[in-house]
Amino acid sequence: MTTASSNRYFNRELSWLQFNTRVLEEARNKCVPLLERLRFLSISASNLDEFYMVRVAGLSTQMLAGMKTPSFDGLTPERQLDKIGKQVERLIDGQERCWRSIQTELANKKISVSCIEDLDKTAQAELRERFDTQILPLLSPLAVDPAHPFPFLSNLSLGVATSLTRLNPSGDSAFALVPVPSHLPRFLQLSAGSKRRDYVRMEDVITHFLPDLFPDFEINTTGLFRITRDSDIAIDEEAEDLVQHFEFLLKERRRGRVIRLELNENIDSDLRRFLIESFECWDEDIQETDFLGMVDLKGLIDSGRHDLLFPPFTARFPERIRDYDGNHFAAIAAKDILVHHPYEEFDVVIQFLRQAARDPDVVVIKQTLYRTSDDSPIVRALIDAAESGKAVTALVEIQARFDEASNLRFARDLERAGVQVVYGLLGFKTHAKVSLVIRREGERLQTYTHLGTGNYHALNAKIYTDLALFTADPVIGSDVGKLFNYVTSSSRPRDLQKLTLAPHGLRNALYAYIDTEIANARSGLPSGIWVKLNALVDQGVIDKLYEASQAGVPIDLVVRGICCLRPGVPGLSETIRVKSIVGRYLEHSRVVAFANGHELPSHNAKLFMSSADWMPRNLDRRIETLVPIESPTVHDQVLDQIMVANLMDTQNSWDLQPSGKYVRRKLEDDEKGFSAHQYFMDNPSLSGRGHALKTSRPAELPEQPRIKPRLVS
Template sequence: MKLTANSRYFDRELSWLFFNSRVLQEARNASVPLMERVRFLSISASNLDEFYMVRVAGLRTQVLAGMETPGVSGYTPVRQLQKIAKRARKIKSEQDRCWRSLKKLLHKQNVTVSTVAELSEEKRAVLDDIYATSILPLLSPIAVDPAHPFPFIPNLGFGMALSLKRRGNDEPLSALIPIPSHVPRFVCLSDSRKGADYVMIEDVLAHYAPALFPDFDLLDCGEFRVTRDSDIAIDEEAEDLVRHFEFLLKKRRRGRVIRLEVAHDLSPELKDFLIESFECWDEAVMESETIIGMTDLSQIISSRDPSLLFPPFTARFPERIREHDGNCFNAIAAKDILVHHPYEEFDVVVQFLEQAAFDPDVVAIKQTLYRTSDNSPIVKALIAAAERGIAVTALVELKARFDEETNLRWARDLERAGAHVVYGFIDYKTHAKVSLVLRKEAAGLRAYTHLGTGNYHVANAKIYTDLALFTADPVMGSDVGKLFNYVTSYSRPRDLEKLSIAPLSLRETLVSRIDTEIANAKAGVPAAIWIKLNALVDTDMIDKLYEASNAGVQIDLVVRGICCLRPGVEGMSENIRVKSIVGRFLEHSRIMCFGHGGLLPNADALIYFSSADWMPRNLNRRVETLIPVDDPTVRRQIMNQIMTANLNDTTNSWDLQASGQYLRRKVEAEDAFSAHHYFMKNPSLSGRGRALEYSAPQDLSQTKPAPIKKSAKKDASNADAKTDNA
């Protein structure tokens, strides 16, 4: 492949869209249970919503500011928007085709989504009653004329546009029926173990609209949905960050419309009326042949028939803690424990902090909170600790996108309880996931530390794959204490012995480890790198991997989402293989393994896990952690189990080609291997304890990642990838 200077890197935005296409393909995967396929379709739509709210909105801002500088992929903001629009339309068309197929399959399972015209008289009567009692009272039909200005429609707001004519008068009138968020998108007419019947709210409103405007003839009507700019620009001079964020959140709700979705059969006149009213002449207008706002499909997912869902899975609780009568501190003091979520319960993290909150020997708790749930047991434990007089320091990140309001509420609750609440740096997000508990013991004050790759979010921990290390290592405890001092007092940590922190030293540590592999390869010593990330965007790190490849280092990357690195190119990246895993659980852990002079897996390898992806924002503008792994059992767990299983996965794997295409692995059924299934069935090494010593999990350490096999048959989701990446 002949490369230009700019084709060293794939475009960030298009790479994300290709990831969303892989998510969408799970909705078309016949091996996935039907209701889960509906869920994947809903997720792909929700992902696209956020992409427009943030990424497309940012590009539009650049265009409005007159920016014409090409990015690393060689595309100007205008060209990026053009390519995004082309790819997004293809995704939307694929979503429409997918919904038509799923709708038929749902019908065979007695789950129907009908129009009002298709209903029987009996069900029409049920709908009449639901409309009169539960929908009509919430509606506010609005005529739009000089006396009735166009109303504000919030972000992701949904409604009906109508064209009317007063009887006896030829003057047309435009009107709207905004749909309140409390009105369900899918109106349920019946729901039992035998099945369910739904009607979509837009069909309901179209049917009853004439009664809302009895003096008018209805000429045309159709649904619409708006996506607004939801990015937040931080004022670095803001004196009161909390009040500033409250102002910004209100401003976000009124952000400019960045995308307008309309029904494909909406008349040109009504479409023009909406475009002019929302002032989105130059923005994306996306037509749908089926339904808009497919994220709402999650409303029809039901557990009435378990066969239509993934088989139930119960996460394990670390047996090693049970052996210590449930005492987390005794178990951690005895040996480091690595918890692998969601295969092991997040309750162990909750239990750790709840025990700390009520332990008379605990004198201080320090905690970062980036994202957490609405009814967070973590925050409740911190509040209980503060009320009991324990010195609680909570670092609440107000800049956690779309969780700002939740975090503001928790910050106030913690302050009322007596906790010391800080908000980190104005110009850096604190993305590290760390807990530090200081406990008085016979030998003096002892630090117990929890370091993770995932947020302190109970719901996410059930579907995100993450790592969390519990350790009583005094060196690590000291380093973590310096990290908290850094974010609470701007005091740069000195003499860190184990922990690397972004934006201070994390990048430098990674570069140093890659340089060691380069030196080993040049000296004829075995050299290898295994890395697992959510996103690989930073061009300096990509160039360093290219350098390692050229030196002869074998590099295997598992990158779930965005990957701007172009693998398999002679003279640049022929020793780099990249795969993406998309399946039942969302891959979220970040792991880095360096051969350090041996073949992987190897007892001498350098092993790390991190809160940071390899993106400029993570390495340069966020507080992140890179945690070295020293305990022998934890090392074996990460290398011999987690990384080896991920690299050998075939069931959920897509291989990235030099052309930009992602090809799904094609293997015979007897050779199929799912990392997700493996982790669900096999207990982890560090947490299994004596009770499971005779049922050790399969040792994968002697296996090697399968080489990428070129496939002449391209997957449907990637048929256009080469064109879009050209």
Template structure:
């Protein structure tokens, strides 16, 4: 969807005090698959919104460049997984339609049209940003711009940093076309020997290990760069002595990167190591190539890589825009977001950094990145060094290369504590890293398990069992995000700490389920996928509908990354028809169509795209009292409302009963998300998104700025909560904020 296609519904119509006028659809459409919006097109719509942030003049210039890089990275992953999967369905003549009724071949056609428009827009955005960056003293030079000083500098860089890792390859019967890995970037060359005019085709793979942009000498306060491919073209005579270049082009490929693992794999680690090797050799699903490439080179590449015309994108401009992240210069503070330092919760400071003492005082909810993820790390490091701690259990879905979480677990195991780590090998694109971490944990003496072959373990749980007097007390951490200290700086997530015995028992039963396959019985405050989370959500939605039919206030607020599970969507439609007011914050994919008369006129959907990546999953039910309310039913979860999360993963849905934590989630976090205007897009019945014209608003509320500037309720008291704009609350509900 382009800007011109976006619906022009006024954003004011979507404020909490009122819902937009409903759009009519035929009875057949309401009852049939057209009541759903296509998942793949919805994802592309999200990436359009990311790209729009690269065009947003309110965003600092280099952050706009970062958004452009993110949109390119997102699209690469979309092709290597989702598009690759659809191509496989078409190849196998699978004609099962998606929830919205589109066949795999029909989806591929629409994706191709949309994605090509998106890639064209990325190029125009890149050109605009380059013009703005030149005004700020940051340029990408052309070869024709190089001075003698530049060339002398580049000679040194080439010989010392580039030449040793290059492998120039002649292509002839004695030198077959080499294998090029996923995201592989190469130069194809048409050469002629100076001595006798002998023709030669050659390939120059560009190693991932070298930065894409080479810095050039520049006056103070300026930054000049040359692309690596131009550096190589400048030094071809060193790579192919005696040859003259007659033509060249650059190309970059994406391969099918989905993993297949044998169901009866006896050694899961070895099976995944084998599968990772297969991934590197997946079929090409897309190739970008320089527009106007010499015909002889184009034909060679097409033939050797077995790519068809519809898999080729000819590019006039930059290939491999994901690499633009290298140009987000850390020393240009004037072109970046203002520095932000996450807070250490006041209650932890009151207890001089003792996490166990802070948790014993009262349940504690941290809202990352506004409150530092270091508290989660501290929780585990403190446990590792505490002589009273006897056992630690931990799930690991995604971790960083030098994970302080893994380091703490290793330290605890080496100290003789019982440490159990559930490592999810099937975390897409982190499989290899997780294999390394599992081996590291095993060497330290931890018990490492891998959960289920058929289910991914996506739940975020950590338990610490501590001897206190004559008792063993379980301290539990439930999260909505990964135990990844780097992504925690930019992902908005929740961390819930408690020593409530019931929540500790629930967590222990989940770990026993993961290690011993024994289904947990008698969970007290927890629902889990794939057993009962979906049925619990639908039951709560239907209970809210019952409240509406009885004439009681009925309302649902929910926040997630994706919403596509058909049964849950149908439950929301039914609740809307019964009069439940439903407000959804869905960052990415949304298969629900809001604002359709007789189906979803009581549902509104918004997406927030801004400085931080919205990642937390929350759902609040008015429970007969509307929202916000002290009597609401409030849950946090690791799961999006997707088939994979609710049916094919181990996920948690934790009920929050502590009054302070409930107030923080409902009155502060959810209220601010619903009140946000500055970073919000509102979904229309056609699946398109519109944003407010911010130039017409004096002070558009920005929830990210609000959370950075206001302490949360997890500290001391209710500071900040009452500052959420009242437009998030109807007049009769505002007294609950006091």
């Protein structure tokens, strides 16, 4: 790769770290309630853990194997790891400074995380009693000596390490570990009265009482450690039994090599050397920090201080379904319905499947499951349907990263109930989110389809913004039936009329729609592209967008996370703007709109929702959907309401500069600003409006956007 590549594209991994920095900035945002800021800090730490488990682990493996093939932006694995290390160092420093600031503010709100030495005698006595009765029985002190080899510790284990000297004439020295059990709270709350919340860290408690665990030794030095293991899974495509193969791989993942070792600052040099050698991570990332495992800060959020959280929000239920006395099929048959999560309840999806399970006229239910919640009501509805005699097919994706074990468990429960369980196509993850219900109505079979941008996960639907389309369109129903037949029979779908699928057709369809905009711009017709995604990485799509920009097509991209496209570069991408929205909810819906010869927004625009981000894996190695939005009401809701609100948001928005830097939108002193999240919380959606809402209209949105000639760095 040439230097020109790095001038043309941003690096995928560094772009992701930029996104996580924006998450961290929300933890510093004084406009966000204090405990919500703590939540953002915890999320940034959790994100970084997963980044190391998968992305850094993969690059490290490539480097150890001697691979020097650069990414499409021109960086070798070694060079990427070097840049990642420097950026992570700044990120961790920012996390620590943020925690110290939040900790001070929490103390001012009478929520304190105290040092044990600072506790009064009453609190010390309580701590002693709590340790003896609730903590000590759960601990396993582990000596490391010739008779006791270094133990195996699982991924993300936190522990106390210590050097010891035996209290006998031999004076033998030894090292020992005390893993912090994962089922113990990271913060132990003391009895401080109703107006205060006093906590101590569990690792501090264990360190304080180490003499109780090693009564025959003198404690010399102590330190803290936390490990991150390689958690990626390499699938053997020739495995005869995919389920057994995955069960084996999940056990192996627990034993993945340590790719990051976190240590407390100023740890004793001998203890440091002992841990590095024992975990065999001489060449891996070793980080010395003040607070290990900041993901656990979320344990302080549930402190009963609701005044320090976002005001509660109750999601709406589509009024139009209530107009039909809760009969989903009648409401959907009358007109397509778009449900906008989390502003509208996920329960509408659950009730749709429960009604299908109970309805004697429903004969077939087909369902994809990529991620779902523990004790999933979706799985329960499918089991009830099968037990009542309906033909139920569940496409369970066991390659859903970090959900493999739970999905295997769900699959067994479904099979025991008589559900036909399919595990998808080897080499292709089924990422599409689809339900198909076939109902006998008179002499014909009627299809009812749910297509979504998010997972069938009731808890995620409270924090992720996603779209869910319900339709009785028989053509869509037929296409979805072909999708299921493709995955269950490995026969490539033919003659799809409305639905476009990856890996067969979605990439080429996007290219064709972009080409139409290029042709319109060159002919002097109105043109434009609006896109909302979680990630934009695919080089082919980026190059096509560059081509459109050079033809004069105005392009607005709302990309929450990774963006490898470089906007606003004269002669390359000067008509492209990119923004990222990070706020109360996690932006997850994927939408794409093409002007189609008219100024956006327009009733004539070609509009789609999708399960796919624009990444090579989504376009080439996953089963994904691109769904046309044709109902006029739903079209207005997605384009004129949802997309316009996202483009006009100022309170949660960051603009990507040609340099790669993200700049938070700044408001003038007299400018109130506009939050897309708040707008959707305050205003009912268009397609779900019923008789009860006929007299009210959503609030007016700001003036609709027009592309600027070019970005200014």
